[in-house]
Amino acid sequence: MASLKEIKIRLASIRNTQKITSAMKMVSSAKLHHTQTIVEHMLAYESKLSVLLNGVLAAESDLNSPYTAQRKVKQVAIVAFSSSTGLCGAFNANIWKELSARLHRYEADGIAVRLYPVGKKVADELYKAGYQTDDSFLLIADKLKYEDASQLATALMTLYTSGEADRVELLYHHFKNMAEQILTEKIFLPVTLPERDPESFSANYILEPSSEHLLALLLPKVLHLHIYTTMLDNATAEHAARMLAMQTANDNANDL
Known part of the structure; x- marks a missing residue:
């Protein structure tokens, strides 16, 4: 069975991992909203241009x-x-x-x-x-x-x-x-x-x-x-x- 010290070290390691994953999630979220806004506008423009061409x-x-x-x-x-x-x-x-x-x-x-x-x-x-x-x-x-x-x-x-x-x-x-x-x-x-x-x-x-x-x-x-x-x-x-x-x-x- 793991000692109390080993458990505390493990808990600290997991908390550090949580900080990293939380930070990466926030960065990805910001980038997602940025690119999502751009792609929505560009897809609309491409769609209209294609309709013009095809029509x-x-x-x-x-x-x-x-x-x-x-x-x-x-x-x-x-x-x-x-x-x-x-x-x-x-x-x-x-x-x-x-x-x-x-x-x-x-x-x-x-x-x-x-x-x-x-x-x-x-x-x-x-x-x-x-x-x-x-x-x-x-x-x-x-x-x-x-x-x-x-x-x-x-x-x-x-x-x-x-x-x-x-x-x-x-x-x-x-x-x-x-x-x-x-x-x-x-x-x-x-x-x-x-x-x-x-x-x-x-x-x-x-x-x-x-x-x-x-x-x-x-x-x-x-x-x-x-x-x-x-x-x-x-x-x-x-x-x-x-x-x-x-x-x-x-x-x-x-x-x-």
């Missing part, structure tokens, strides 16, 4: 763009978003589990994969597994800037239009609420334009400039914005996951 261009026919070209998939680029630090529950483990399964599936199908990790945790797992990665954008999620997201989007768009990738995929966590972060997979490229539906439009649109010019102008803007909102969404989910993990750790310390 106007759906009234036109035979519109083509380098970013809408459909090709047989022989090469895939995957951008996997994780955190650069730990103590956020199963947040990073879920990303790696899905990414690993996807990589094995593509290997079995003979599809070449280019990997773009955003966040140190998923990059570390890829290194351990022996995969080669492009680390040009590894740390852009540490400081969320539109310029960095725009550079990543431009690199992916160039990769697609040059034929070095037949599809570009995004793998990240979507923030649903404080208790739930949804692992999300999206096809970034090629873009699927809305099908023409004449019955949904009561008037003929006269576009100035032309619909082709609007497509060339708006589509890259939407793609750049989509990468930025994805980064914000993933960061918000990370802070929520860490906040929940620290709350659980604090509760366990109370039980001890």
Whole structure:
């Protein structure tokens, strides 16, 4: 049986742990509210811009763009978003589990994969597994800037239009609420334009400039914005996951 002195030392250790977990929870809470406010505004803006693009261009026919070209998939680029630090529950483990399964599936199908990790945790797992990665954008999620997201989007768009990738995929966590972060997979490229539906439009649109010019102008803007909102969404989910993990750790310390 433990002596009284050993019990007191143990209690002091647990109290110190509680102070750390409480402090980390408060920091994550502050960061969560900050990013949540930004992502709500940006998602609303992206949604309105997409509605504008889809609504106007759906009234036109035979519109083509380098970013809408459909090709047989022989090469895939995957951008996997994780955190650069730990103590956020199963947040990073879920990303790696899905990414690993996807990589094995593509290997079995003979599809070449280019990997773009955003966040140190998923990059570390890829290194351990022996995969080669492009680390040009590894740390852009540490400081969320539109310029960095725009550079990543431009690199992916160039990769697609040059034929070095037949599809570009995004793998990240979507923030649903404080208790739930949804692992999300999206096809970034090629873009699927809305099908023409004449019955949904009561008037003929006269576009100035032309619909082709609007497509060339708006589509890259939407793609750049989509990468930025994805980064914000993933960061918000990370802070929520860490906040929940620290709350659980604090509760366990109370039980001890």
